[in-house]
Amino acid sequence: MVGITCQGTTSVVPLARKNNCHPERRPNERAERGQAKDLLCSIRTQHAAPYPPKPKLPRLALTRNARSRFARDDNSKCVAARLKPRPFKTCRISAGSVVFCFLICLGLVLPAFAQDWIRTGTGLGVEKVRLAVPDFKVATADASNAQLQQVFDDVLWNDLANAGIFDMVSKSFYPLQTPGTPQELNIPAWGNPPPNASMVAFGNLGVTGTDLQVQGWLFDAKNASAPQVLGKQYKEPASRESARDIAHKFAAEIIFRLGGGIPSVTASKIFFISTRSGHKEVWEMDYDGANQHAITHLGSISLSPRISPDGNRLAFTTYAHGSPDIVIWSLELKRFLTFPRFGGTNASPAWSPDGAKLLFSSSRNGDPEIYVVDDNGAHLKRLTAYKGVDISPVWNPKTAGQIAWVSDRSGLPQIYIMDADGANVQRMTDGGYAVSPSWSPNGQFLLFSWSRKWGPGEPGGQDIYIMDIASRQWVQLTNQGRNDFPSWSPDGRHIVFQSTRSGSDQIWTMLADGSQQRQLTFTGSNSMPNWSWK
């Protein structure tokens, strides 16, 4: 159903193909490699093409349904895709898909849209590194060691498990002896079954005086002759915060090293709107939901927080001055920066990738249109001129050459894209109610919130979808509650969004393939998350 490929290793992996949920099918996948010449094409043509091999499993009914749906909805596109193959030349099915499928079989029920393949270029779906992370060994005798070790181990494990590129070896498989130093690491005991780990991250920590000292190593358990991949040492004043901080840093090193050189998101932040204080204020939290705190105390309605690429300025909409205006808050100076009030309804700001310009929607001339303006309010320029609502613009962060936004010029709101000067308007969604676009860091994908079938008695809810812009193929990533405001993480592997599935609007994250959906907020109503750029 969902395939995600890695550009770095030019591999393609089906994420939710039920047949891959069964390890015995792995040999078949290698045989498939040669046939999978054009995966995007194969999505639509699979029932005619020999790929993928016909599964003989109980999931057949599901697949048949999925195919019939495609036959109904997308026949024309299927032909187009066949005529114009995408340049996905070197594709390889990796064994890691088995693991991915396992995850998906566990928790994620993706809609059966037959075989959709999407390459994210982020390593999601590549063969996942089987990583063992034993608890760190306490190296000194200090009363606070146990507490800090707990924090450190939890954060390190969560960071690596959340990274989306590791197959975390269950701790129940670990050898009894916990290694604290390389000398104590019995490499065969980790590299052979039952742990069968490819990599082991281990180390020791302890409080010496007032400092927390951590030594961490990453060893290749399959390379006994030169096993060391990483060796790191950290020293910070002892506190829970430093334990968290050091764990984030060490995890970031491992993720960077084993994840194709893409910087990890362990130091990134998520900005969002919370009603916890009684008003809609802007809040901030770490990417894993820790350290939630209010940024603004305006006692009004504030909406749509957007952090600047440099992480220093926060643009958002607020009613604090009466009518909805865009304001820019400096996180460094703890004050508002000068930005003009344009009159009318001003909403949904979006930073340009260089942080020098803002896109936003303004009804200053009567109708909500998309404008671009310098970050000091100069050089205001209108980009759209069509009766109806034009709102929620975002740049293509890779090129800054294109803009995606929401317009209801054709009826219900749809996702459109246009060039940065307003030319070349193209409609991306073909119906329903589509809002809240977010453009992937690599420029290839749009996320948005879509009620595909809108109307009384229509099935389906408001869900997060990912669309490959070039082919306009899309995959549904959520299927519970009402989901809105997806926002890409800087590594392109994660998505933060809001969902009502727990009963009220809360912030959730997931991997870009829809797996590992986790709730980050639990009190009050929390909405409109925005992931920092780094």
Added chain:
Amino acid sequence: MKHSRMKWITIVAALASLMVLASAGCKKKEVAPPPPPPPPPQPTASLTANPSTIQRGQSTTLTWQTTNATDVTLEGIGAVEANGSRQVTPSDSTTYRLTAKGAGGTQEATARVTVTQPPPPPVAAAPSDEELFNQNVKDAFFDFDKSDIRPDAQQALMADAAFLQQHPNIRFTVEGHCDERGSTEYNLGLGDRRATAVKDFLVQQGVSADRIRTISYGKEKPFCTEHTEDCWQQNRRGHFVYQR
């Protein structure tokens, strides 16, 4: 016989002398009268009102002192003690009269309490512009995801326009509201379109545009928070707010 006559004479004489003696004794008192008693002292009385000027409905304190009075009355109140004070709440300006009666006479004292009219209450008896506005100007309701003025909304807005033209000094805000479905950001735009649609309609009907302010609240300030179509319809509206 002679003896008996003598006896009678003696008795009469004795009686007469007795009577003379008696009458002489009485006569002796009148002859030396005591000095006349001093006349009883004249009563005194004083009466003050503090404050002496009040607003209607407020009260003031009357304080009085009397001396040598056996009977003290305060007009309009009745008998009171010799010295005292009392709170009174006259509805009109009143002169209070204190009468102190005593053996030595009667004394009066007066105190005038001036009652002023309170300032007129903020809500005058006649309905204010704001009350009239709230009574007469009806909101316009919309269909889902639409900012077109429906026929029923047209009717309401025509009546609104007529009222607003009769009251050319009223300035007001049109708030655009949306139901809870759909996206927060998109609904901000939709609410803006609704507010503008209402404004444009009124302007077409001859209401001056500079009296009308518009604002979109999207789905941020719902009138009704249930998840039903009835409730959603309540929330899809152009809402009029009087501008002071």
